[in-house]
Amino acid sequence: xxxxxxxxxxxxxxxxxxxxxxxxxxxxxxxxxxxxxxxxxxxxxxxxxxxxxxxxxxxxxxxxxxxxxxxxxxxxxxxxxxxxxxxxxxxxxxxxxxxxxxxxxxxxxxxxxxxxxxxxxxxxxxxxxxxxxxxxxxxxxxxxxxxxxxxxxxxxxxxxxxxxxxxxxxxxxxxxxxxxxxxxxxxxxxxxxxxxxxxxxxxxxxxxxxxxxxxxxxxxxxxxxxxxxxxxxxxxxxxxxxxxxxxxxxxxxxxxxxxxxxxxxxxxxxxxx
Numbered sequence: 001x002x003x004x005x006x007x008x009x010x011x012x013x014x015x016x017x018x019x020x021x022x023x024x025x026x027x028x029x030x031x032x033x034x035x036x037x038x039x040x041x042x043x044x045x046x047x048x049x050x051x052x053x054x055x056x057x058x059x060x061x062x063x064x065x066x067x068x069x070x071x072x073x074x075x076x077x078x079x080x081x082x083x084x085x086x087x088x089x090x091x092x093x094x095x096x097x098x099x100x101x102x103x104x105x106x107x108x109x110x111x112x113x114x115x116x117x118x119x120x121x122x123x124x125x126x127x128x129x130x131x132x133x134x135x136x137x138x139x140x141x142x143x144x145x146x147x148x149x150x151x152x153x154x155x156x157x158x159x160x161x162x163x164x165x166x167x168x169x170x171x172x173x174x175x176x177x178x179x180x181x182x183x184x185x186x187x188x189x190x191x192x193x194x195x196x197x198x199x200x201x202x203x204x205x206x207x208x209x210x211x212x213x214x215x216x217x218x219x220x221x222x223x224x225x226x227x228x229x230x231x232x233x234x235x236x237x238x239x240x241x242x243x244x245x246x247x248x249x250x251x252x253x254x255x256x257x258x259x260x261x262x263x264x265x266x267x268x269x270x271x272x273x
Contacts, residue, residue: 002228005033005074007099008219009061009092010081010111012038013052016045017258018212019082023219027079029265030223030272035075037061037095039088046120047211048257058084061091065099074101079222081215082111084121086129096136105226108137109218110146114180116155117145139225140171141218143180147171159183168193177235179217189239194231201236203243206250212258217242224272241268 006027012020020036027034039061043053078100080092096106110130112122131150134140140150144167148155151170156163159181168176168191178191182205189202221238225231245261252260 002226003031003033004076004226005035006077006079006222006226007035007037007075007095008079008081008222009037009039009083009088009095011040011042011084013042013045015043015257016047016049016211017261018045018215022212022215022261023079023081023222025262025265026216026219026268027223029269030220030227032077032223032226037064039083039085039091045211045257056085058087058091061088062094065091065095069098074099075104076101077105077107077222077226079107079109079218080111080133081109081218082119083130086126089126089129089133093133093136105138106136107139107141107218107222107225108134109141109214110134110150111214111218113145113149114143114214115145116157118149135172135174137174139175139177139221139231141177141179141221142171143214144178145180147176147178164191165198168198175231177221177231177238179214190235192232192235199232201232201239203239206243206246208250210246210249210259212261213242213246216245216259216261220268227272229272237268237271240271244268 008023010019024034041055083089127149147167176193181191182188187202188205192199217238220241221234224234224237244264244267245259248263249260
């Protein structure tokens with residue numbers, strides 16, 4: 001097992017089982033030292049709790065990272081999720097330049113859009129700025145909407161293999177795990193491009209929407225990949241773990257705001273063996 005120091009940069013939603021509160025325990029379960037840098041603190045996530053209280057920390061991110069730099073702290077991997085502002089994106093880029101060890105890995109989940117639309121509060125300038133961050137990534141983890149925005153391709157809900165390959169080609173030379181790929185009714189999964197090879201992994205699609213599944217997938221993928229798993233295997237583990245989390249939640253309608261990912265952590269640890 002590769003024990004590495006991973007920095008995750010994203011928001012903290014205090015209630016809602018997403019972003020940092022998902023990344024920290026999942027990466028820890030994967031056997032890594034996890035360090036955090038919050039771009040903002042939200043009282044809840046933005047999906048159904050009304051308007052949350054938000055504390056923007058983007059102006060403090062540079063000061064925090066400079067303290068680390070003075071102490072000689074570096075990171076073997078940096079994984080970004082929802083950042084929320086162009087200032088936070090700029091701060092993340094500086095940290096990648098200054099504090100990532102030589103040969104360290106960058107994983108970027110654009111976390112800015114879904115179902116053909118940008119998330120509330122994120123404008124075109126934010127999406128354009130996110131493109132530059134994605135160019136730094138060793139692995140990019142977009143969903144279909146994000147991939148289309150980054151690639152400059154029209155978003156299509158009904159996707160075929162030709163459309164997927166065109167998206168992957170337009171995203172450039174970095175490795176990509178493209179999520180939300182639906183090859184046929186009742187199935188969903190990911191398209192994985194490693195160098196020039198493209199592979200797919202699908203499973204049964206649960207006919208219900210859940211908050212936080214993208215964060216769960218991205219965190220599990222990052223933990224598995226930085227442990228030394230090959231890209232397709234890390235994507236398979238992340239997909240299987242996310243599906244297991246959904247299965248533990250789907251029969252409880254009162255738990256509408258997130259996923260019971262904690263109860264499936266033993267299964268994730270077993271998958272990594």
